[in-house]
Amino acid sequence: MGWRKSPPREERLPRKLLGVLMAVGLPLVCASCGIMPEEEELPAAPVIRSYEAEEYQQTTVMRGDMVLTKRVKCTYASARQEKYSFSLGGLYIDKVYVSEGQQVEKGTLLAQLEQGDLPRQISDGEYALRALQVSRSYLPEYQRLERERKDALIADMEYQIKDRMAWSKNDQTEEEKAAYIDQANAILLQQIELEKQRDAAVEADARKLQEADDAIYIAGLRLQELREELQERRIYADINGTVTYLQKMKEGDRSVKGKVFVILADLDTVVFTVKGEDAQYFPVGTQTTVLCGKKEFPVQAVEPSELGLPQQQEGDEPMAYLQLLQPDPTLENGESGTVQVTLDQREDVLYVNKEAIKAAEGAQFVYMLDENGLKVLREVVTGLESDDYIEVVSGLAEGDSVIVN
Numbered sequence: 001m002g003w004r005k006s007p008p009r010e011e012r013l014p015r016k017l018l019g020v021l022m023a024v025g026l027p028l029v030c031a032s033c034g035i036m037p038e039e040e041e042l043p044a045a046p047v048i049r050s051y052e053a054e055e056y057q058q059t060t061v062m063r064g065d066m067v068l069t070k071r072v073k074c075t076y077a078s079a080r081q082e083k084y085s086f087s088l089g090g091l092y093i094d095k096v097y098v099s100e101g102q103q104v105e106k107g108t109l110l111a112q113l114e115q116g117d118l119p120r121q122i123s124d125g126e127y128a129l130r131a132l133q134v135s136r137s138y139l140p141e142y143q144r145l146e147r148e149r150k151d152a153l154i155a156d157m158e159y160q161i162k163d164r165m166a167w168s169k170n171d172q173t174e175e176e177k178a179a180y181i182d183q184a185n186a187i188l189l190q191q192i193e194l195e196k197q198r199d200a201a202v203e204a205d206a207r208k209l210q211e212a213d214d215a216i217y218i219a220g221l222r223l224q225e226l227r228e229e230l231q232e233r234r235i236y237a238d239i240n241g242t243v244t245y246l247q248k249m250k251e252g253d254r255s256v257k258g259k260v261f262v263i264l265a266d267l268d269t270v271v272f273t274v275k276g277e278d279a280q281y282f283p284v285g286t287q288t289t290v291l292c293g294k295k296e297f298p299v300q301a302v303e304p305s306e307l308g309l310p311q312q313q314e315g316d317e318p319m320a321y322l323q324l325l326q327p328d329p330t331l332e333n334g335e336s337g338t339v340q341v342t343l344d345q346r347e348d349v350l351y352v353n354k355e356a357i358k359a360a361e362g363a364q365f366v367y368m369l370d371e372n373g374l375k376v377l378r379e380v381v382t383g384l385e386s387d388d389y390i391e392v393v394s395g396l397a398e399g400d401s402v403i404v405n
Contacts, residue, residue: 056369059353061392061400066351068344068386072281074272074290076335078244078265079307079321084235086113089257091233093249098262102243110243110262113233113255118226125223132219136212143205150198157191160184241266244333269307270333272299272322279320281341290322292337298325346384346391354390356402357382366396367403375403 091113098110164184168177245263255261272290274282282288282301290297299322304311307321322339324331356366357380365379380395396402 056367056375056403057405058369058401059356059404061350061352061396061398061402063348063350063398066346066349066384066386066389066391067342068384070281070341070343072274072278072339072341074274074322074337074339076270076272076292076331076337077333078241078267079269079271079273079304079309080239080241080266081244082237082239082241082264083260084110084237084262084264085258085260086235086255087232087257088113089255091255093251093253093255094233095251096246096249098243098246100243100246103241104237104243104264105240106237108237110235110237112235115230115233118230118233122223122226122230125219125226129216129219129223132212132216136209136216139205139209139212143201143208147198147201147205150194150201154191154194154198157187157194160187161191235262237264239264239266265333266308267333269309270331271302271307271324272297272337272339274320274322274339275317277318278341279318281343282320282322282339287325288322288339288341290337290339292331292335295330297328297331297337299323300325344384349383350392350396350398351389352392352396352402353404354385354388356404357390368401369403 094112094114096111097108098104104110161184164180164187168180168184172180241264243262244265245260247259247261249261284301284303286301288299288301290299302321302323304319304321306323309321312319352366358365358367363379364382365377367375368378370376378395381393383391383393385391
């Protein structure tokens with residue numbers, strides 16, 4: 001049996017490679033020979049369109065000074081102004097004593113409603129009260145004289161009793177002595193009764209004085225009620241001032257309860273006034289400028305006492321009074337103005353459009369584009385905020401571009 005030499009190892013094809021060739025080549029051969037069926041033509045691959053990057057609106061981080069301001073409204077009006085209205089409604093207006101622009105003094109009767117029978121009732125009440133007061137004033141003196149009269153009678157009776165008892169001891173008949181004693185006893189009984197009356201009169205006199213005082217008190221209350229009712233139908237000025245408003249009503253019209261009928265203003269104390277919480281921006285001595293229309297007016301905050309007003313008390317609405325540094329006749333009572341107040345400011349800080357700042361879960365951040373144009377998030381810390389801008393404390397640098405939309 002002959003022995004055949006195997007080819008060198010490096011010349012041999014690996015079995016795995018041979019298997020792959022057979023697997024690939026055999027179908028090709030078969031296909032060329034018509035043994036394998038023809039394959040269906042594959043559909044064309046879809047065309048992948050190019051991606052269009054989203055467009056972003058961006059803004060730049062800037063450096064500079066930030067000032068937070070606020071425009072405060074004020075009104076040029078009298079610091080001393082009183083509004084008056086009738087406290088009763090549905091009654092006829094009897095008389096109006098003033099007109100717009102008229103100057104009046106404190107205590108002047110401005111207007112009144114129909115009075116009815118009140119003046120006569122008040123007159124009768126005053127007469128009755130005076131009569132009671134006069135009677136009461138004489139009562140103590142009358143009671144004193146009455147006590148003194150009784151004391152004198154009692155003293156005289158005591159004297160008569162002693163006299164009768166003395167005569168009864170003289171040399172006289174028994175019948176005469178008995179008669180004197182009987183007289184003395186009768187006078188004694190009268191004395192005892194008179195002393196009882198005198199002692200009882202003390203309590204009675206005190207009671208009469210109390211009854212007189214009560215009658216005067218009740219009459220006074222009734223008179224006060226009548227006067228208050230009449231007062232409710234009248235309006236009196238309680239300051240010196242000028243009539244700046246008068247309701248368009250005439251005599252004979254019916255009153256409207258609580259509706260302002262007359263306004264008096266002290267035009268010597270006309271200033272710009274700021275009411276409410278905005279008054280805190282104007283401590284006494286503050287100098288600023290009020291803008292009315294297109295004209296500016298320098299002013300200074302003053303104490304209420306400088307205008308003849310009482311100091312504000314706890315619970316009062318806060319008020320600031322801005323007095324003109326130079327009087328200006330062009331200003332009219334009731335004209336409105338504004339004052340620009342600086343609330344806070346920062347120098348040489350970074351700031352950016354506040355629309356760029358986003359917030360979520362207690363953190364603040366901005367969106368930026370990286371070097372590849374991709375949108376990325378960066379956390380920031382902010383500070384002072386104005387109407388349009390916000391201070392950037394950390395997280396950004398001057399010139400950085402951030403996304404707004």
